[in-house]
Amino acid sequence: MNDMTQSNVDVGAAKVKMQAEGVQVYYGTTHALKDVSVNILDKVATAFIGPSGCGKSTFLRCLNRMNDTVASARVEGKITLEGQDIYDPKVDSVQLRAVVGMVFQKPNPFPKSIYDNVAYGPRIHGRTSSKAELDEIVETSLRKAALWNEAKDRLSAPGTGLSGGQQQRLCIARAIATNPQVLLMDEPCSALDPIATAQVEELIDELRHQFSVVIVTHSMQQAARVSQKTAFFHLGNLVEYGDTDQIFTNPRDPRTESYISGRIG
């Protein structure tokens, strides 16, 4: 299984941003993720695909230690960010999450104004010293999230009053306002209509020029559209990891082939 991770590191001149080695996750006695090793490349969109319950979301939540909030979860193995072990006792998971941002399946803006939603991260991390600086971060983040034109006149309106697609872009703006190095997206389009989905996908393609984007998706078409690297998970195993083109046109593992051709899943 692990040979796949080694053979496909050469997407352009991309360097390795995060590295997972032999990651095992247990929920109580359930072995949810078995021996996963993946390299997440810098400035590349990586898609995790697989049937429900295959462990792709679990693995995503390991990358910013969101699994810490699940009492029964236990993570083994090693995950590094730029060579530093993120599960090292010296690492503060709170600080880590400012560097490895996350966007969730359901749009979950805070019940506050659009401005406060985006400004929350920079505020708690003390990134800014003045109101003007904060204003700029908010504007830049909203622009990057392609929401500025729609939101600039109503920054003090509640974020929960936006449409579903706008809310999800607001959540993306909130995540990138802390200036992350990696952005994790857990099925970000599953609650959106096709038009909003297209907007978010376009956004992902722009964002990946600035940092790594890791996206979990149920939709193989989406994975094919937005990602350069794809990992296929099945029953807690990482079955295959490689260039997206190769995975979809010439899968090496019969299980991958079965899944992308719709025979399993």
Add this chain to the structure above:
Amino acid sequence: MTDISAQPMPSQSAAASIMVGSKGMKKRHAAEARFKAYGVVAIVFSLGVLAFMLFTIFSDGISAFRQAQLTFPVTIDAAVVDPTGTRDRDTMAKVTTFSYAKVLNNSIVAALLAKGIPQEKVSDKELGEMVSKSAPAQVRNMVLADPSLVGETVTISVFANGRIDGYFKGRVTRDTASRDSNVSPAQLDLADTLRDAGILSLGWNSRFLTNSDSSDLRPETAGLGVAILGSLYLMFLVLVICVPIGVAASIYLEEFAPKNRWTDIIEVNISNLAAVPSIVFGILGLALFINFAGLPQSSAMVGALVISLMTLPTIIIASRSSIRAVPPSIRDAALGVGASKMQTVFHHVLPLAAPGILTGTILGLASALGETAPLLLIGMVAFVDNYPGAPIAGFFDPATALPVQVYSWASRSDPAFLERSSGAIIVLLVFLVIMNVTAIILRRKFERRW
């Protein structure tokens, strides 16, 4: 088999028409109608009981806010109240209310004479007894506060005796008066005449809300002042004690505590505590706060500590359920941008849970306001004549509370106290309505959607 499918059965085709209701349908509709009728009956019955309760309380109690008062000119005889003629407060203070009673007695006799009202069969002494026994003290306090009144004639209002008051409220009749050593039918006749003459009147009685309790002999002066202040002190202290502890405990249990056997035991016990009879807490408070800790009995502080023990479980249960009702996606969102657990709770979870916490707290306080049994055990049922002092020292002074006052008045023998007991219930209900309205307003104000 085949012939059945070939020809449609007549009975089946008739039942299939949607224009004809089937027998089963009728039964189902009847069951539904019956169920609705039960509901309406239950609601009508409970509303009826509520209306009856309110009606009896108000018809009995509203008269406590009106009181028969005598208004007449009082000549403050210098020879009686200041025999030495020094006009010095300390010297004049040696003159007792007994002498002032004589002053009042002479004045009312003179007032009747001046108006040409015949005393009929009522002697001068009996005429004086128609004035409340509290009146001499009232005049004495007035004179001692302002010695220049000595020798003057001032028109003042004093309470009529409780029996005279009861006559105008229908509690005392000529029939009962003939068997009563405190009042005679002749006095009642004279009271009618005095009312026609404008000396006696029934007016708004603000002293019902400000006076302290009084002895069995003078129900007309009994008031709720000490009880209202005591209840306010209690509510304030319970709020100060319960809200920080209750909210902190619920936040810890919901957000931080590991879910294990110990927290399960704590959770079960909190629910059990909410169901413990309140009198048990009274015994606990007596043993713990008075006998062991040595806090002064009858004080608002001890009462508040005991009531806090009872209210805490309610507040914790309400707070926990409203914290639990905050969607987990909000916590994920905050943690996802790198907020710490503490920041997540205080920036996001708590503001969203606040309306529920506030409502639970105020409803807990409202039930605490009506709590009587534990207060009886820690001595708040005592006869308290003096107002408790100003905070903070006043929290340790003897006080009573509204529900306890209701209880102690209801157990007095004079029916005049029954009226005042109902009056106290009205005041208590007003307090409760204010608290519930506050709860609703606060909930509306803080309500947010997600």
